[in-house]
Amino acid sequence: MxxxxxxxxxxxxxxxxxxxxxxxxxxxxxxxxxxxxxxxxxxxxxxxxxxxxxxxxxxxxxxxxxxxxxxxxxxxxxxxxxxxxxxxxxxxxxxxxxxxxxxxxxxxxxxxxxxxxxxxxxxxxxxxxxxxxxxxxxxxxxxxxxxxxxxxxxxxxxxxxxxxxxxxxxxxxxxxxxxxxxxxxxxxxxxxxxxxxxxxxxxxxxxxxxxHNQTDQDLFKKFNISADDLIKGVACPKCCKIPMIRARRKWFCLDCGHYCNQAHTETLKEYALLISPKIPIHECCVFLQIPSRHTVKHLLDSLKLPSKIAGKHKTYLLDELV
Structure with a gap:
């Protein structure tokens, strides 16, 4: 068996x-x-x-x-x-x-x-x-x-x-x-x-x-690359092109025309797998390619993720997405 x-x-x-x-x-x-x-x-x-x-x-x-x-x-x-x-x-x-x-x-x-x-x-x-x-x-x-x-x-x-x-x-x-x-x-x-x-x-x-311990190799180290080398932005869940644009509280793909509300959730999961299981708001702005901290905070809060506050800085924990 x-x-x-x-x-x-x-x-x-x-x-x-x-x-x-x-x-x-x-x-x-x-x-x-x-x-x-x-x-x-x-x-x-x-x-x-x-x-x-x-x-x-x-x-x-x-x-x-x-x-x-x-x-x-x-x-x-x-x-x-x-x-x-x-x-x-x-x-x-x-x-x-x-x-x-x-x-x-x-x-x-x-x-x-x-x-x-x-x-x-x-x-x-x-x-x-x-x-x-x-x-x-x-x-x-x-x-x-x-x-x-x-x-x-x-x-x-x-x-x-x-x-x-x-x-x-x-x-x-x-x-x-x-x-x-x-x-x-x-x-x-x-x-x-x-x-x-x-x-x-x-x-x-x-x-x-x-x-049994599943291997979780540091691929950045293996290929001598860094997170800065990654293409930033939300990936289209239909055609995988990056980035989608955000307009009227929705994500829109310029390549295939697909639009949806929650495309950022999968992109945050990708961040957790590739980079870190926690993300501060300013880093999330960069990775999602959204300049507005207010918009990013709203998106993260809507996912009801656990968070930690250190001084004026808030960090969201992404483990639940993986």
Whole structure:
């Protein structure tokens, strides 16, 4: 059964907003777009496995998507973890098109697509690290030693899988998603004895969900940009163009002609996700592109947001919008 479903990450949501609020001419725009496309591909890869995961025995499996667990001063991530009474399975999902050459001499993945060659980190090495850290994490939390299998799944059925050196067989480590059920049955035949009790599985499930910490990467730092680089103004909820103009207490889009009353609410949500969960009136004037402090105060007050006052300055808390 699915315990933790695959969901669009906060990173993808923030990347979408960054991409929307960056000029195509900005030096960082292509880098942001590339990171967004890669993140979406990863999410789609995981979602595409739903059909194959649904074929697994529901009573015997506990399936977790996108776990991010603390270990020491850092974290490690697992795309998919499957818990059974006799073994655990860690899956690294890659949604990559083209010819995929797993170079096990230099531990890299070389992708050739439309005559363009790209090099990626080695998924097999990534999986080895994740498995090692998960074993350490289990030991830290006093769980009994249990067999852990690991598998890289290529979710695009049209991708061609190859490896070098040719005498090194990676088929036990890498397969297409269509082979997941057969591989799972192989693991079941190999691990027939139950190691972990139902009680301990429930305990482990609670612990995994408790310790999971969704990544909230500082994208401004990652791309060496600042909030000043963002296109300011209220985004049209219909065509996404920025800015809308405010006239007669309504928002009007000059591009598509759409008008509405509450377009600023979504823009404030974008501010909370990208910049800060709190906003002072003067900063709100800048971000919404409204010169009147009185108008901005009225809009914020109408949302009935909690606020804090320090001296003459009032700051509104946007957490409820996110």
């Amino acid at each position: 699915i315990v933790k479903e695959a969901a669009e990450s906060i990173k993808i949501k923030k990347l979408r907003l960054l991409h929307k609020r960056f000029s195509p001419d900005h030096p960082a725009e292509k880098e942001i777009e590339g990171e967004l496309m890669r993140s979406i591909a990863g999410y789609k890869g995981e979602k595409s496995l739903d059909f194959h995961l649904d074929l697994l025995p529901k009573e015997e499996t506990h399936i977790f998507h996108d776990l991010r667990l603390p270990f020491g001063s850092s974290h490690f991530q697992i795309d998919i973890l499957i818990i059974t009474p006799s073994f655990f399975l860690i899956i690294e999902v890659k949604h990559i098109s083209g010819t995929l050459l797993f170079d096990q001499e230099f531990h890299q993945l070389i992708r050739t697509y439309k005559d363009i060659e790209e090099v990626f980190p080695d998924p097999i090495s990534q999986l080895y690290r994740q498995t090692h850290l998960f074993k350490e994490w289990l030991a830290l939390h006093k769980f009994t030693t249990i067999p852990i299998e690991s598998l890289v799944i290529i979710s695009n059925p049209n991708s061609k899988i190859m490896s070098i050196p040719k005498n090194m067989n990676i088929s036990k480590s890498v397969t297409h998603s269509t082979n997941l059920l057969a591989r799972f049955h192989t693991y079941q035949k190999h691990h027939k004895k139950d190691i972990i009790t139902k009680k301990d599985i429930k305990k482990l499930t609670r612990l995994l969900l408790k310790h």
